[in-house]
Amino acid sequence: MAIKKTMSIVHITPKQFPITKKEARLYMAFISVAFISLFIGGLMGLLQTLVRSGTITLPWGIDYYQVLTVHGVILALVLTTFFIIGFQFALMGKTVGISMKQRKAAWISFWVMLIGTMMTATMILLGKASVLYTFYAPLQAHPLFYIGLALVIVGSWVAGIVNFRQVYVWKRANPDEKSPLLAFMVTINMIMWIIASLGVAVAVLVQFIPWSLGYAETINVLVSRTLFWYFGHPLVYFWLLPAYMAWYAIIPKIIGGKIFSDSLARLSFILFLFFSIPVGFHHQLTEPGIDPVWKFIQVVLTFMVVIPSLMTAFSLFATFEITGRKKGFGGLFGWFRHLPWKDIRFLAPMLGMLAFIPGGAGGIINASHQMNAVVHNTMWVTGHFHLTVATTVMLTFFGVSYWLIPHLTGRKLTPTMNKLGIIQSIIWIVGMAIMSGSMHIQGLLGGPRRSSYSEYGGTEQAADWLGYQIAQAIGGTILFIGILLMVYIVIKLAFFAPTGKEAFPIAEEEADAKPTPKFMENWKLWIGITVLLILFAYTVPFIDIIQHSPPGSPPFDWPIGNQ
Amino acid sequence: MHLHKYEKIWLIFGIGSLALFLVVLGFGAFWKGTHPQSHGATIDPENIEAHDAFQSENLGLTKVDEDKYIVNIAASAFNYDMGVDEDGNPVKKITIPKGSTVLFQITTKDVVHGFNVSGTNVNMMVEPGYISRMETVMKKPGEYTVVCNEYCGVGHHLMYATVEVTE
Amino acid sequence: MRQLNDKKINEEQQSQEPNLKGTLISVVLLGLFIIIAWGSIFYIFMDR
Ligand code: HEM
Ligand SMILES: [Cu+2]
Ligand SMILES: [Cu+2]
Numbered sequence: 001m002a003i004k005k006t007m008s009i010v011h012i013t014p015k016q017f018p019i020t021k022k023e024a025r026l027y028m029a030f031i032s033v034a035f036i037s038l039f040i041g042g043l044m045g046l047l048q049t050l051v052r053s054g055t056i057t058l059p060w061g062i063d064y065y066q067v068l069t070v071h072g073v074i075l076a077l078v079l080t081t082f083f084i085i086g087f088q089f090a091l092m093g094k095t096v097g098i099s100m101k102q103r104k105a106a107w108i109s110f111w112v113m114l115i116g117t118m119m120t121a122t123m124i125l126l127g128k129a130s131v132l133y134t135f136y137a138p139l140q141a142h143p144l145f146y147i148g149l150a151l152v153i154v155g156s157w158v159a160g161i162v163n164f165r166q167v168y169v170w171k172r173a174n175p176d177e178k179s180p181l182l183a184f185m186v187t188i189n190m191i192m193w194i195i196a197s198l199g200v201a202v203a204v205l206v207q208f209i210p211w212s213l214g215y216a217e218t219i220n221v222l223v224s225r226t227l228f229w230y231f232g233h234p235l236v237y238f239w240l241l242p243a244y245m246a247w248y249a250i251i252p253k254i255i256g257g258k259i260f261s262d263s264l265a266r267l268s269f270i271l272f273l274f275f276s277i278p279v280g281f282h283h284q285l286t287e288p289g290i291d292p293v294w295k296f297i298q299v300v301l302t303f304m305v306v307i308p309s310l311m312t313a314f315s316l317f318a319t320f321e322i323t324g325r326k327k328g329f330g331g332l333f334g335w336f337r338h339l340p341w342k343d344i345r346f347l348a349p350m351l352g353m354l355a356f357i358p359g360g361a362g363g364i365i366n367a368s369h370q371m372n373a374v375v376h377n378t379m380w381v382t383g384h385f386h387l388t389v390a391t392t393v394m395l396t397f398f399g400v401s402y403w404l405i406p407h408l409t410g411r412k413l414t415p416t417m418n419k420l421g422i423i424q425s426i427i428w429i430v431g432m433a434i435m436s437g438s439m440h441i442q443g444l445l446g447g448p449r450r451s452s453y454s455e456y457g458g459t460e461q462a463a464d465w466l467g468y469q470i471a472q473a474i475g476g477t478i479l480f481i482g483i484l485l486m487v488y489i490v491i492k493l494a495f496f497a498p499t500g501k502e503a504f505p506i507a508e509e510e511a512d513a514k515p516t517p518k519f520m521e522n523w524k525l526w527i528g529i530t531v532l533l534i535l536f537a538y539t540v541p542f543i544d545i546i547q548h549s550p551p552g553s554p555p556f557d558w559p560i561g562n563q
Numbered sequence: 564m565h566l567h568k569y570e571k572i573w574l575i576f577g578i579g580s581l582a583l584f585l586v587v588l589g590f591g592a593f594w595k596g597t598h599p600q601s602h603g604a605t606i607d608p609e610n611i612e613a614h615d616a617f618q619s620e621n622l623g624l625t626k627v628d629e630d631k632y633i634v635n636i637a638a639s640a641f642n643y644d645m646g647v648d649e650d651g652n653p654v655k656k657i658t659i660p661k662g663s664t665v666l667f668q669i670t671t672k673d674v675v676h677g678f679n680v681s682g683t684n685v686n687m688m689v690e691p692g693y694i695s696r697m698e699t700v701m702k703k704p705g706e707y708t709v710v711c712n713e714y715c716g717v718g719h720h721l722m723y724a725t726v727e728v729t730e
Numbered sequence: 731m732r733q734l735n736d737k738k739i740n741e742e743q744q745s746q747e748p749n750l751k752g753t754l755i756s757v758v759l760l761g762l763f764i765i766i767a768w769g770s771i772f773y774i775f776m777d778r
Contacts, residue, residue, distance in 0.1 A: 063717055130717070264566075289603050295599065307581075314573050314757050336756075370775070371771060377677050448677070448710045451720040454720035457723060461681055580761060683778050
């Protein structure tokens with residue numbers, strides 16, 4: 001016991017690695033693609049709200065669903081993946097270092113992902129792939145759409161393998177130390193991502209590509225959907241965990257505090273690894289071909305994944321309170337009032353955290369088995385994920401960008417940029433409150449998602465929905481202004497801000513922190529439990545799905561406007 | 564690993580609430596039979612007429628008993644086929660008296676569709692090869708929009724019908 | 731190592747549980763929000 005204690009005292013401040021110019025170029029490459037995507041995707045979002053409110057009709061024969069496919073693919077798949085991989089590489093480079101070989105391999109992952117993105121984007125722009133980002137069979141897109149997506153996934157695997165190698169090399173050099181918290185978290189996220197994306201990779205490589213090329217006559221629709229959602233839920237945790245990384249390990253530094261508990265942070269990430277994957281059925285609750293008992297079992301597992309978020313909420317409030325009290329702000333909520341609200345590096349992620357309160361509550365509702373029928377495929381769901389991914393995750397990523405971009409480009413976050421950032425965050429929150437709020441209400445009134453402007457034969461219900469769609473257009477317009485401002489800030493920080501040194505904030509543990517137990521890094525155990533949970537949740541229902549399969553479906557391309 | 568006293572309280576409270584939600588849901592699902600639709604009945608999507616319910620004369624509303632109805636629907640991009648009326652026009656509106664029990668049965672001939680009687684719990688995915696089925700009691704009078712709420716192609720937003728529940 | 735042991739005892743005396751009253755109240759409010767939100771949608775489900 002005494003010896004472990006000693007170690008944690010000696011290594012309070014783990015060594016950090018300076019980021020060289022060459023590494024910075026790599027990280028910036030990923031981040032640039034993310035912000036270009038934000039601009040394009042945001043423009044599509046604006047168009048969607050304008051079409052849906054009956055304000056405009058799209059010119060030049062552009063189809064609403066083509067625009068929506070761009071929006072979903074470029075924001076949910078491209079922006080998120082590129083930002084996350086770039087951010088995670090920066091975290092790894094800082095905490096465990098990156099060798100020249102690893103950096104070269106990382107560039108390969110970048111180019112593979114970028115080429116894949118280009119292929120997919122081209123097919124969407126040619127109108128050959130208006131299948132939305134979920135590409136549900138038997139709607140058939142051009143084969144290059146699927147091949148491009150497969151390349152994006154393969155590229156991300158390369159990134160994951162480089163990350164594993166980075167920790168491994170560091171660990172060999174520092175055998176007696178626990179891995180840095182952020183490196184541990186990145187490792188968890190990439191393990192989860194690789195295990196999860198195997199599902200969609202199998203669907204794309206084994207089912208979609210041969211079928212769209214005409215080598216297979218039919219496709220098993222339910223199998224493809226099940227594989228997709230085996231990936232689809234961990235996908236949202238793949239977005240969320242990098243935000244949690246910033247909350248647990250970066251925000252405490254920014255507010256002048258310490259990590260609340262290294263062990264609890266690691267434990268919550270381990271729980272995310274366990275319970276993010278065996279839960280995909282909660283997206284398939286209203287489907288006819290899956291046994292309801294297994295749906296319910298996965299609902300229970302879904303509720304388990306709420307627990308690490310409950311732990312996170314406590315840790316974050318506790319960090320704020322302990323820090324505030326140390327600074328001498330007493331009373332029950334003095335610590336809250338005196339948080340550094342005027343520091344954009346804090347404000348943006350903090351607003352993101354607050355948005356996760358209704359976002360998380362909505363998620364529990366969505367996953368509630370039979371209650372899902374109230375909200376399934378209504379605008380409520382769209383409102384939900386604009387709170388979670390488009391607000392919580394995005395605002396946290398913006399918050400990271402304010403210091404990460406100048407850190408990488410050798411510039412400084414100026415007070416003016418800080419102020420613009422504050423305005424940006426407020427615009428985002430206001431726009432999203434209006435847009436997401438009206439989406440939630442419209443959904444409860446039955447308004448369908450993924451739908452262009454329609455009067456539905458003039459029913460009274462449809463007239464009620466339209467009012468909320470107009471509110472969404474107002475919120476969407478405000479949001480688009482927020483996107484323009486954010487892109488302006490990013491360009492400023494990357495190319496024009498005064499040169500200088502911007503800090504890379506990484507929080508430390510308290511000097512008297514309890515040591516982190518060694519078993520936390522028993523990767524074989526964690527992966528083993530994860531696999532067992534997946535086998536438990538999926539084996540029986542999957543066999544059932546295959547044994548009771550109806551005839552397969554031929555491809556349909558005419559419904560998406562392809563003849 | 565060490566937990567603060569308050570964190571223990573919070574986790575017990577939080578996990579307790581989740582458990583309570585699950586007990587309520589489980590009771591409803593397993594004892595009251597309010598599972599989401601999932602009976603797994605299959606059908607050949609290229610030959611749905613092989614099933615009685617989807618032969619053209621059986622599409623649309625059928626009264627089977629006092630206060631008991633069946634509605635059979637054949638979905639395809641971008642239409643709900645509910646049969647034809649006396650004049651041979653396609654039925655787009657169904658009228659049911661308040662308080663009656665209605666069984667909706669629907670399948671698709673082509674791609675995936677949705678079926679939501681907006682403002683009710685009748686909300687189902689409709690997938691090729693399966694029959695989606697859900698029984699409900701239409702409690703409240705009024706006009707309900709039936710919408711396809713899963714993307715099925717360029718005409719997705721034009722795929723709708725109406726259910727009127729009369730006093 | 732020995733003298734560090736003494737330091738450890740010394741530290742444990744100082745490191746009593748921090749005051750987290752505000753945190754407790756905050757998370758309980760969060761929990762109540764979740765319960766109310768879930769309850770309202772459950773009500774809608776039962777009512778429909
Ligand atoms: C200017 C800001 C934005 C606006 C105005 C906007 C607007 C919209 C609207 C109106 C829809 C629903 C369309 C429909 O169901 O017919 C939608 C869908 C969606 N949005 Fe956004 N959005 C914005 C930003 C974002 C961001 C930042 C993300 C993610 C990071 C995002 C992710 C999505 C996704 C994944 C969908 C679902 C697409 C689908 O159903 O296939 N949006 N957005
Ligand atoms: Cu999910
Ligand atoms: Cu449709």
